[in-house]
Amino acid sequence: MTTGKTFIILCLALVLISCEEAINWRLQPQDEPLLVVEAVLTNEFKRHTVKLTRPYLQQDGTAEPLSGAVVRLYTGSSTETLTEEPPGSGLYLTDSLRIVSNRLYTLVIDYGGQTYFATDVQEPVEPLPPFNYRPANDSTYVLVPEASGDKANYIEHRIDWQATGFCTGSLPCQAEVTVYDLKNIDVQAQFPPDQEVVAFPAGSIIIRKKYSVSEAYRAYLRGMLSETAWRGGFFDTYPANPATNLSTGATGFFALSTVITDTVVVKPLN
Amino acid sequence: MSYTGLSKYLITLFLFGSLWPAAAQTDRLQQTVDLDARAMPLHQVLDNLQRQINLSFAYNPRKLPMRQPVTYRAIQVPLNQVLDSLGHYYGFTYRLVEQQLVLLPTGKSRYITLSGYVYDRQTGEALIGALVTADSLHYGVVSNGYGFYALQLPPGSHRLQASYVGFAAHRQSIDLTKEQHLDIHLRPDTTQLAAVLVQGMAPGNIELVQTGRVALSPATIGERPVALGETDVIKALESVPGISLQSEGSTFFYVRGGNKDQNLILIDDAPVYNPTHLLGFYSSITPDAANAIDVYKSDFPLSKSGRLSSVIDIKIKEGNNRQVGGWGHLSPVSWQLGLEGPLKKEASSFMLTGRFSSIKWAFKQAFPDLDKFLFYDLTAKTNVRLNSKHRLFMSFYTGSDAFLTTSEGLSWRNLNGSLRWNYQIKGHVFMNTIVYGSNYAYRLYYNRQANQYWRSRIGELGLKTEISWFGAHNREIKAGLNITARTLNPGNLQTNEPVPPELVVSVRNNLETALYGQHQLNITSRLALKYGLRLSLFSSLGDAFEYTFNENGLAIDTTEYAPGQFYNHYWQGEPRLTLSYALEPAASLKFSYGRMVQNLHLISNTISPFSSFEVWLPSGPNIKPAQADQLSLGYYRVMPAYGLELQAEFFYKWMYNQLDYKDHAATLLNPTIEAELVTGLVNAYGAEVLLRKKQGRLRGQAAYTYARSQSRFAAIDGGRPFNNYADRPHHLNLEVAYDLGPRTTLSSHFMYLSGLPFSSPTAFYHFNGTEVPVYSQRNNDRLPPYHRLDLALKFILNKRLTSRFHHSITLSVYNVYSRKNPIFINFNKIATADGKFAVPVNLPGSNRLTTQTYLFRLTPAISYQFKF
Known part of the structure; x- marks a missing residue:
């Protein structure tokens, strides 16, 4: 159900008389004693990372790593204790392992005399859709986000055009674009704000990685996008914190995904 | 002497047959007396007379209504005339026996009803809220919502007076010997400088036993400076203290701490669910179509129940029944035409007006596949005076985008119609019966070729009947019956396919039946009381399916209900109590308590000021009726020397079963949408002051509100109270219109409103x-205060001001000092190369900014109006 063009037209009426500008806004920061967990563990055989930080108080701030926590991963049959590497980084790594389906994983974090925990299950991933892009202008292209499969997912695109002739000067020649397809029906998502245009030339190499999403992770991502990619249009919803699967006092998400990946080279379109 | 015993009565009966000198009696009965009684008990009236005439009264207090309040005025009137008149009134004759006047009950106390309608002499429109009184009374009656009035008077000669703001006071002598129908035709008087006090009595709100009511004049609304020259009834509500619009460009409004869905908008008694054009930039109700606009913030009429916070009662013009007239309005956004005239002179008339957008051309070039880009509204009304007792009215309204x-x-449409029958059963008994229908449908097409769309709809069919009985001493008894049937589709997909898609969200049907009664009376000459009760039964009705949820909000069962099967009932009582105390003829103090119940709930968690995909759900097994208790205390005063009217009100409101x-x-498209809702409490309180001057070369009003509104939901912020959208502590509104000359009027409007609460990241x-x-907390922050100044200059273009064709242009400037009033603050955008702002997509990037979005800055406009 899309109504993109109508929205554009209708909002043009708004846009014609509306104006957006940057301002200095004094936030009312609060030292949140929150523990932030960023962990997406996959079926890839590797050392997976659980990142622990504290929230920061201003936009574009730097997250303070949370060091010294004891982080364990319960797999149902075994327990893995993660190690902080490098020390003081707030990055806690597993041994090399692969997350498997149909098993409940529990993350347990002990820090400051408190214990935080979260669980998730891994869903299978559906095949990657055909790569779709369109011209942005005479020489560059943009992604065409499309729904794929029947289940919620997201596709990470790592785009690299360093090897092309368009990579000159000081501008970066790499980009990372994630396209979420949460199979949701939200006014806010139907009518999102303008998005940054990431254009890439023919010859760019794009590594796509598609992530499966559990129901809890989907709810979290929907909340996260409501507060980020979808916020700033004309039909925003009440701001709120995304629904975490972490126990009280922590935020972020402990997610398990199945991933599938491919690499495409952008060809010129006629 | 006041009361006498039975023995005295027997003695007087014994003396009754004896002889006495007739001439002496006549002399004594013709001595003149003064009497100025205001709701004074009859026995006190007799005491008063007794002190003046050196006679005593004898009577049986059990046979005469000695406690009956008497309102009577006589200056140097012979005693026998006074006694004749009182005897007519209270059912006695009298005889002079020695030094005693013996009062003998006749068993007939008499009042005669004088009733009729108050009309505008020029157009034949009924005047709602006109004050009618007689010289012997110390109170007036106010014409009701149909222009009807009824007075109970003693027989004899009376001097009748009627007044209405903007019209010359009408005075007329009548000799009342039997029940009489008298229509009063008031003549417009633009030179009148002030609302007149008739016989020392104040008009309008002073007399009404009513709190929280503000009458808006369509003419005054038409005079306000407005954005892009579009006059607008809903936008004009921002001038009413206690009402705040959500933001610039929005027609959502909040009344006394209540939510935006707690306002009942009625057009000739039929509800309108989405009175917006262009997502809410304009409302679909133009002042040119309105005869009267009454705003109730408390003490709602029992016949207009169903919302917690306000009733906006709009009566459509009936149409000029004397001559054909018309009007038009041309602005950068739309054009409007209206026509009215008699179908049969002074017996039947019509009114037809329409507004149509004219903005498609602006978008057609950019979007060649644009098919429709329009809005329109049409309003029509006709009425027939069958005779002096029967009147029929038919109203029709539609607004569409x-x-x-x-x-x-996208498209949405409101369609309303009503058929009203006014029947004056007797002189003092008035019946109003309305059958109405209302339909609101919203469509979001996602494939027009296949006619596939998302659709939500509310259909409503209702019957309202009310009988009013008007008694002496301003007594009024009302009783009524309302029956409403509704069907609500909270949003489902539709296609043209032979087998329609299965409903995802259950259609809900309900039947609401309400009975109510209200009694208004003067307890003393100063104190009036109004009390009433509305009892209603709200029943859910199949064909529907309902989910059963566990304590975690998970659906665990589904129950299907067959067509016509009743399955959930809510009995509801809405008591009302209002007291009015006259401090002096020009001032009164009022208090009211009222309970209101709401069974329709807007389901929308958007913070957008623009109308979008709102759906409505009724009360049912999983949604309890919302309820509010409100106390209101008000002081009302008119200052006729200055033409000023003052209202000051304090309120406290408790709202239960509020949805968030x-x-x-x-x-x-969520079948278990009820699982997304939480319930809680909202408390609101505030003080409102309104000072108005409606007439004269300099007109205007000043309104100030201090009000707070806080919500408390166990499921939000752990039950901590938070400021809701209605929490706008300070609201100042100043409107001034000044006639620079006979052809030129300068009007201005300044508004200051505390910023809208919103949630900013911590x-x-x-x-x-x-x-x-x-x-950290819902609505922990506030947008900057909203304020702006608007100006308009209206030039009458006629060479001769008296000519029938009247045309003018208005130059308006909205937001004169170009204030940036933000509607959103965002914390997630970056600046793009072309100087705009966008959500970052390239995740390694950063440099996020805080941005604000605002709408109109300095916006000039020109509009043209004509009338004939």
């Missing part, structure tokens, strides 16, 4: 390369 490309689009939403609730963190905000 359509923004469609060849492949997709779980974090990131999914409200669209911290941030990263996830998947995205900066995610952390919120």
